[in-house]
Amino acid sequence: MNMPRKLISQRGKMSGLNWAYWMSQERYALENPALLEKKVALAQKFWEKRDAEGLCLLLPSTTRLTFLITHHADLQKLGMFEQMLFDTFAHDPCPSRDQWKGLFLRADRQRLLAIGDPLPAGEHFTLYRGTGKGNQLKYRRGMSWTLNPHTAAWFALRFKGVDQFCPAPAVFTLTVPRDKVFFHRREESELAVEIWACGKVERVESLPIAIPAGAKNDALLQLDLTRILQYGQSKFRCGPASVHGPAHWQRVLSEGLSLAEESGADVVVVALFALLHDVCRLDDGGDPDHGKRAAGLIGTMQGDFFKLKPAQMKTLLEACRLHTAGKRSRDVTIGTCWDADRLDLGRVGTTPDSKFMSTAAGRNRLRQPRRN
Ligand SMILES: [Fe+2]
């Protein structure tokens, strides 16, 4: 497709920046001259106003890093470099560490720190990093780490089911001195660190429970889900390879939290249901009373493992007691628990049927299965 003549003529007018080139790196912009013209005008405006955030949002995602590398000197002169580096690093899905290293070493560290959220207290930070590619060095020693092991596990598992991206999910840990941190982003409890100047990376022995960074529910984050999972495992009689065992509980948890974002379910109840609803199974057969036994066990955990409000406890007990009966529920929280459980029926060779789904979120998921 030919580029509009008016846009080509703008070449050279903007500090040597060819906006038409940068903005036409996405096919839909190239095929729509009016849109391309608008984007070029906007880019020019952002550049003149030194609005690095606006420019970063406007640039096609596949182009930001190349733009940053190509124009780092201009960006530094105009005081836009650190903001563009910060935004590009946050958005780039598969960076090469060497490219980032060159860019970060050029940056003013104090400026980067000021752009991010304030650093947490302490002279050292224990950080985690999740990868679906196991022990491979370039994934293990990346620059982006999180303070939250559950977020790291979620990253390690986010492409589960897509083998080429996630053949070996693993979480690594590292202790980093305060002066090796470039910036902090509270959103994912993320710290970008000078990894080439940091010490040894260790693998976390058992994968922590995966919780998406978007799960901002304080009550959920206060639960010690790892301890609850371990307690459930200690009570479970069917062995770790059971189709109703810990791997199933983790999948129900991950699916349940994802459904809850749509259904509005109580995520604390959903998480506890996921980890405990099947722990009292005596075998992998029918065992119709395992839900009632799970409810009995949950009653004994209140106060020690969690402090649920009476209404939450009632909902959780009902969800566990009745999940074996194959019903639907009008209660969004109970319905979300049961839908998350049913969505994992594929593990036993059964395709879930939308007529048994309680929530719209569950029915939607059957139409559009999630990839992570
Ligand atoms: Fe069950």
Ligand SMILES: [Fe+2]
């Ligand atoms: Fe289950």
